[in-house]
Amino acid sequence: MDERVTTQDLAETVPVAVRDLTKVYGTVTAVNHITFSLKPRTTVALLGGNGAGKTTTIAMLLGLVVPTSGEVRVFGTDMARSRYQAAQRLNFQSPYVDLPMRLTVRQNLTVYAGLYGVANAEERIAFLAQDLQITALLDRATGKLSAGQKTRVGLAKALLNAPELLLLDEPTASLDPDTADWVRQKLKEYAQTRRAMILFASHNMAEVERLADRVILLDAGRILEDESPRALIKTYGRETLEEVFLDVVRGRARRERNEVPGAREAS
Amino acid sequence: MSSVSKTSGAVPVLLPPFGLGASLRRIGALVRRYMYLLRSSGIRLVELIYWPFLQMLTWGFLQKYLAGTTSPLVQAAGVLIGGVLLWDILFRSKIGFSTTFIEEMWSRNLGNLLTSPLHPFELVAALSVWSVTRLAVSMIPVAVAAYFIFGFNLLDLGAALVAFFVVLVLTSWSLGLLSAGVILRYGLGAEELAWSLAFILLPLSCVYYPVSVLPDWLRPISLALPPTHVFEGMRSILLHGVFDVNELWWALGLNAIYLTVGYLAFRWFLQSARVNGTLLQLGE
Numbered sequence: 001m002d003e004r005v006t007t008q009d010l011a012e013t014v015p016v017a018v019r020d021l022t023k024v025y026g027t028v029t030a031v032n033h034i035t036f037s038l039k040p041r042t043t044v045a046l047l048g049g050n051g052a053g054k055t056t057t058i059a060m061l062l063g064l065v066v067p068t069s070g071e072v073r074v075f076g077t078d079m080a081r082s083r084y085q086a087a088q089r090l091n092f093q094s095p096y097v098d099l100p101m102r103l104t105v106r107q108n109l110t111v112y113a114g115l116y117g118v119a120n121a122e123e124r125i126a127f128l129a130q131d132l133q134i135t136a137l138l139d140r141a142t143g144k145l146s147a148g149q150k151t152r153v154g155l156a157k158a159l160l161n162a163p164e165l166l167l168l169d170e171p172t173a174s175l176d177p178d179t180a181d182w183v184r185q186k187l188k189e190y191a192q193t194r195r196a197m198i199l200f201a202s203h204n205m206a207e208v209e210r211l212a213d214r215v216i217l218l219d220a221g222r223i224l225e226d227e228s229p230r231a232l233i234k235t236y237g238r239e240t241l242e243e244v245f246l247d248v249v250r251g252r253a254r255r256e257r258n259e260v261p262g263a264r265e266a267s
Numbered sequence: 268m269s270s271v272s273k274t275s276g277a278v279p280v281l282l283p284p285f286g287l288g289a290s291l292r293r294i295g296a297l298v299r300r301y302m303y304l305l306r307s308s309g310i311r312l313v314e315l316i317y318w319p320f321l322q323m324l325t326w327g328f329l330q331k332y333l334a335g336t337t338s339p340l341v342q343a344a345g346v347l348i349g350g351v352l353l354w355d356i357l358f359r360s361k362i363g364f365s366t367t368f369i370e371e372m373w374s375r376n377l378g379n380l381l382t383s384p385l386h387p388f389e390l391v392a393a394l395s396v397w398s399v400t401r402l403a404v405s406m407i408p409v410a411v412a413a414y415f416i417f418g419f420n421l422l423d424l425g426a427a428l429v430a431f432f433v434v435l436v437l438t439s440w441s442l443g444l445l446s447a448g449v450i451l452r453y454g455l456g457a458e459e460l461a462w463s464l465a466f467i468l469l470p471l472s473c474v475y476y477p478v479s480v481l482p483d484w485l486r487p488i489s490l491a492l493p494p495t496h497v498f499e500g501m502r503s504i505l506l507h508g509v510f511d512v513n514e515l516w517w518a519l520g521l522n523a524i525y526l527t528v529g530y531l532a533f534r535w536f537l538q539s540a541r542v543n544g545t546l547l548q549l550g551e
Contacts, residue, residue, distance in 0.1 A: 025544055056544065062382045066541045087384040088284040097378035100370075102307040103300065111303070114296025115383040117284055123276030141307070157379070162279050 021070035023056050030056040032221035043191050043198040045208040048218035049249050054201035058167050093158040094169035101143025105153050108142055116161040128156040148179040168200035172207055184210050205242040217248055224248050284384045293385050297393035301367055315405040319355045323409050326351040327417040348419045349501050350474045357435040357494055358465050359405050363398035364443030365461035372455055395440050427510045431497045437522040438493045444529035448536030473498050493518040
């Protein structure tokens with residue numbers, strides 16, 4: 001699945017278009033000339049080891065980090081210049097960003113409903129609370145919740161505006177397998193019922209296999225692979241995505257297949 | 268997600284994200300967040316009043332002691348206690364602005380805020396509104412206590428008090444914007460700046476003594492600071508019963524310049540943080 005992006009794509013023919021995107025911090029190139037796009041109703045995983053550039057890519061999609069070069073357009077908006085045009089149509093969650101600990105869950109969700117312009121905030125919060133099984137937590141201080149509960153509350157915040165594009169950074173990090181599985185199921189349901197796009201960064205192969213229609217495999221800021229999980233496994237002649245990942249990041253596959261790292265993204 | 272009718276909350280009803288109404292709504296949401304935070308801790312509420320109350324007591328008793336001496340200046344009026352109360356307006360407003368901003372960083376909430384439809388000017392407006400609210404919570408009980416304990420009535424300053432208040436609060440916002448910008452760019456390591464920046468004004472803006480005390484070379488610097496005109500004006504009213512309106516216009520004009528510079532600096536530091544990737548440390 002080669003998602004090459006043309007100038008025409010950048011003019012909102014595809015909802016998310018990333019072209020030749022590069023981010024350099026001092027002497028470190030975090031993201032190195034990557035190009036991809038997201039089509040409606042797709043769930044895409046950014047897979048890679050630590051320092052592969054997943055988080056920086058997501059931060060540039062959110063408009064939190066300005067690219068060194070290249071372009072990110074979300075719903076036709078240049079996120080480096082005018083992210084506000086698109087901000088109400090997307091949302092994100094990360095285990096590394098918290099909601100204020102002293103506020104109750106209901107207070108936090110009410111504040112964010114105001115920021116995202118949700119007119120029926122009370123009903124929306126009640127609905128999400130029921131759906132994500134946090135009704136009993138609504139009047140508890142957010143800082144007193146367990147990791148699993150915080151993840152569900154963070155997800156409620158991320159779904160308040162029913163975003164067309166949901167960006168997630170390691171959505172099930174530090175969760176027990178049962179809770180992680182539950183969260184994945186909820187994300188899958190959301191993507192289907194809302195017909196939303198989800199782009200998530202993950203180290204978790206099971207999660208990627210379960211959720212993603214497509215995997216963008218990053219290494220040292222470059223896209224090494226951009227395929228469906230099944231196609232990747234088949235291409236590499238492996239049993240699982242984890243084996244493919246290990247092949248790729250350890251360079252074995254590149255040697256066997258005589259490929260040059262980063263050859264794919266030069267589109 | 269289970270299918271439920273629109274009125275049940277299954278589908279959010281989204282208001283237009285642009286225009287004055289949308290901005291006011293987002294500012295209101297942030298102010299509500301700060302209100303929730305203050306309500307969540309009785310200790311915070313007490314702390315708001317505790318320090319200015321101690322300050323007022325200390326300087327009030329000093330004033331009382333000096334009133335028994337032969338100095339005609341200190342006998343004339345409550346210039347010291349007046350200086351303390353007005354200085355606290357500036358200092359508490361600045362601290363209110365900065366602390367509220369730093370709170371977002373302490374709670375690792377900034378990433379959520381800055382990816383929402385919130386504009387930087389709305390964040391600044393919410394911080395400004397909240398700094399005045401905190402100031403009222405902090406200073407009104409202390410001013411009332413000053414009246415009952417020392418017989419000093421801040422309202423004796425008359426209409427000038429409103430003008431002084433405006434000038435001092437505007438100056439505090441300029442300082443708050445500058446320190447918030449530096450913290451945005453350089454992280455919580457620069458937090459000390461937020462606490463100490465206002466103190467540079469303490470000797471220079473002549474809180475407790477007239478500008479004439481300063482050496483000649485320092486006077487232009489002092490007069491370039493809006494609070495200097497407030498403290499000179501206060502002394503003029505309390506000692507001579509005269510209020511020089513020109514002092515006020517000078518102060519407001521200077522404030523316009525400092526506020527503009529403060530906001531531009533804040534925006535510059537924010538953009539710089541976006542370029543340097545310091546806004547969101549997501550774990551990599």
